Amino acid sequence: MGKYADAHRRSLSDPEGFWLEAAEAIEWSRTPTRALDDSRAPLYRWFPDGELNTAHNALDRHVAAGRGEQAALIHDSPVTGTKTSYTYAELRDAVAVFAGALSALGVTKGDRVIVYMPMVPETLIAMLACARIGAVHSVVFGGFAPKELAARIEDARPKVVVAASCGIEPTRIVDYKQIVDQALRTTRHQPEHIVILQRDAARAELGERDVDWQELIATAKPADPVPVAATDPLYILYTSGTTGSPKGVVRDNGGHAVALAWSMTNIYGVRPGDTWWAASDVGWVVGHSYIVYAPLLIGATTVLYEGKPVGTPDAGAFWRVVSEHGVKALFTAPTALRAIRKADPEATEPARYDLSAFEALFLAGERLDPDTYHWAHDTLGVPVIDHWWQTESGWPISANLRGLELMPAKPGSATVPVPGFDVQVLDPATSGQLPRGREGAIAVRLPLPPGSLPTLWGDDQRYIDAYLSQHDGYYTTGDSGFFDEDGYLFVMGRTDDVINVAGHRLSTGAIEAVLAAHPAVAECAVIGVHDELKGQLPRGLVVLKSGAHPDEATLHEELVAAVRRDIGPVAAFRDVTVVDALPKTRSGKILRRAMRGIADGRDVPMPSTIEDPAVLDDLRPILRPH
Structure with missing residues (x-):
């Protein structure tokens, strides 16, 4: 340095x-x-x-x-x-x-x-x-x-x-x-x-x-x-x-x-x-x-x-633009990379284009989970910079x-x-x-x-x-x-995405990183929901990669075990659901606050920035308190 x-x-x-x-x-x-x-x-x-x-x-x-x-x-x-x-x-x-x-x-x-x-x-x-x-x-x-x-x-x-x-x-x-x-x-x-x-x-x-x-x-x-x-x-x-x-x-x-x-x-x-x-x-x-x-x-x-530039049927739109115009560096959101990976998990599209001028990929807008980082780095062979x-x-x-x-x-x-x-x-x-x-x-x-x-x-x-x-x-x-021992900053999420489980403050971003590392998971969100005994408990929603069809009971066990292994029993993570999509703003941010409100039983209006209102409507029955 x-x-x-x-x-x-x-x-x-x-x-x-x-x-x-x-x-x-x-x-x-x-x-x-x-x-x-x-x-x-x-x-x-x-x-x-x-x-x-x-x-x-x-x-x-x-x-x-x-x-x-x-x-x-x-x-x-x-x-x-x-x-x-x-x-x-x-x-x-x-x-x-x-x-x-x-x-x-x-x-x-x-x-x-x-x-x-x-x-x-x-x-x-x-x-x-x-x-x-x-x-x-x-x-x-x-x-x-x-x-x-x-x-x-x-x-x-x-x-x-x-x-x-x-x-x-x-x-x-x-x-x-x-x-x-x-x-x-x-x-x-x-x-x-x-x-x-x-x-x-x-x-x-x-x-x-x-x-x-x-x-x-x-x-x-x-x-x-x-x-x-x-x-x-x-x-x-x-x-x-x-x-x-x-x-x-x-x-x-x-x-x-x-x-x-x-x-x-x-x-x-x-x-x-x-x-x-x-x-x-x-x-x-x-x-x-x-x-x-x-x-x-x-x-x-x-x-x-x-x-x-992201979505079906064209998972190669990013790489076409980079190739066609000789783009040296690209800046996008992690959500875009996760969507590309979901549609093209084997990364066949980048190989179809001449990316010789491409030198770096920059990502911002929300937390870049390690699994997406590794996929992009291995696929593109250039620095991936969060x-x-x-x-x-x-x-x-x-x-x-x-x-x-x-x-x-x-x-x-x-x-x-x-x-x-x-x-x-x-x-x-x-x-x-x-x-x-x-x-x-x-x-x-x-x-x-x-x-x-x-x-x-x-x-x-x-x-x-x-x-x-x-x-x-x-x-x-x-x-x-937090800062690690080398002075690197890790941004885990909004302060209102920190949940309190039986007096223990836990970052939902840390739990999301564990879920996202599972080979079948394309993207995920974790929210805190009210619990009479512990105050709050984490609840996970995961979207699967294209072509991934794991047994849901097995997937549930594996994700719960991974959080217990990497975060610890203190997370009390037991609730995870597979969903078709997560609600996002037009700029690609996941609407965690809106999902939290629904899970808390509040009458949450449709956010003005939402990309597809139907996604949040589809999740209401899943998120609503049981």
């Missing part, structure tokens, strides 16, 4: 020097002379005297440096049967024109624009156009229900909403325009204009304040980048699954650009000219950070995929820093804290630091580094109450885990 240890140590002992040096990778209209502003702690700000434009850094400066003909964006859309590529010059010009179109609609610096779009190039163009003129974009995941969209419109109060006429999924067409209209019928705030990108799959009928995208840009004049303060907001991203008033995570311009550029090179090992694919959606933080901004900030080529971060952090908190110093991997571990993050494991009751090997609450000592959220939109106090009040001087991540 030579280079890494030096970088991490310096980032904590000399954050001023470390981050001012990192800021040299960004082109500033006014170069910052200070890194950290702690005058309003715990509301910290980065590069307070700096000025820049994020879109200029993502596009214009690469064109000026002679990279204008390099591919900036590759759009691969199996749902429409099309593939489109934009060079840096073409993408800059398209962004400049749409920025001018927004300006013509009255959008100015500081105004908000809601972007409700599918995975098409125009979504990135709209985001970057907002950044170009200093407007604040808020992307809402395409296909979110009217109620969720309305809550975000009410909170952000946008001057303009940019939407498509529809989204195209493998099995259906989603009428975006109808969802927008329905949402606006319930909001007090009314945007001045709705810009509609018409798609041939389902064209929308336009109303009085609706504007056709193509007609709008036909007469628009390209807009130049507008310099903004480093501390000015770039975007608002509402956390998924919020109830009541949504929590709008704010990302600033300066710290965001510096952190993402640093991460792309030092964590992911991606450099100018490389092709990179983050297999996510722009409605989630991964899409913001690593489909749009980070790869473009450093001059790489980013892949935008429209469709579901890393951990959150919507709020905006970039990795813990990772194996491939670009700085690749370290030996440990299955089940997110490796080590990233420079800038002072990660500690605390006793939930006393806030004292726990020794290595002891599981507790994962927290980050303040200040958070550049790129992390500085606050919540319009509500500093809610930010303090929600994240900074539980442990004095720390940001509370809400995750539980």
Whole structure:
């Protein structure tokens, strides 16, 4: 850990020097002379005297440096049967024109624009156009229900909403325009204009304040980048699954650009000219950070995929995209790997494609179980890197820093804290630091580094109450885990996924790791359910691999015995059920909280982020108390 240890140590002992040096990778209209502003702690700000434009850094400066003909964006859309590529010059010009179109609609610096779009190039163009003129974009995941969209419109109060006429999924067409209209019928705030990108799959009928995208840009004049303060907001991203008033995570311009550029090179090992694919959606933080901004900030080529790259009958979609576009590194969720493994347990699909350009697989979003890690590593023959971060952090908190110093991997571990993050494991009751090997609450000592959220939109106090009040001087991540003897961080799950069995605190993530190691199990979830005697007991739900047909009684015995062997009798694990599927969000996270609520006998509404409501409905009779 030579280079890494030096970088991490310096980032904590000399954050001023470390981050001012990192800021040299960004082109500033006014170069910052200070890194950290702690005058309003715990509301910290980065590069307070700096000025820049994020879109200029993502596009214009690469064109000026002679990279204008390099591919900036590759759009691969199996749902429409099309593939489109934009060079840096073409993408800059398209962004400049749409920025001018927004300006013509009255959008100015500081105004908000809601972007409700599918995975098409125009979504990135709209985001970057907002950044170009200093407007604040808020992307809402395409296909979110009217109620969720309305809550975000009410909170952000946008001057303009940019939407498509529809989204195209493998099995259906989603009428975006109808969802927008329905949402606006319930909001007090009314945007001045709705810009509609018409798609041939389902064209929308336009109303009085609706504007056709193509007609709008036909007469628009390209807009130049507008310099903004480093501390000015770039975007608002509402956390998924919020109830009541949504929590709008704010990302600033300066710290965001510096952190993402640093991460792309030092964590992911991606450099100018490389092709990179983050297999996510722009409605989630991964899409913001690593489909749009980070790869473009450093001059790489980013892949935008429209469709579901995982599922039947095409278990080879990932490998086709990697092969066809020469992807150097891929970032996806463990859920995707488990789905691929379930559909192709013998790993026949990767062998059909030329993966010679492929160098690394990055996984995040939920815990990577060791069995899936080993399968991916053995199948692909490249480093498989688990890393951990959150919507709020905006970039990795813990990772194996491939670009700085690749370290030996440990299955089940997110490796080590990233420079800038002072990660500690605390006793939930006393806030004292726990020794290595002891599981507790994962927290980050303040200040958070550049790129992390500085606050919540319009509500500093809610930010303090929600994240900074539980442990004095720390940001509370809400995750539980431990450091091992080598300083590797193991993130075991949300703190509310820690169950109390007869006074013993047990991580459901640890039990899941045991179940997932069984050769017949494709994926699993463990939840705590109420027990009159022991307080809580763990309950397991497992999905079998494709082609696996074990005797259920034997499987039950083997899984119970494995947990008893690896966790101990203290787990009191006896309840495990084979199910067809687990309920997940559209970003691939398993809905453990919803399952817990049903198991506790509560009337749990259908989560707004759920991918397939029928899966949760099918599980209700199984989960409901006996």
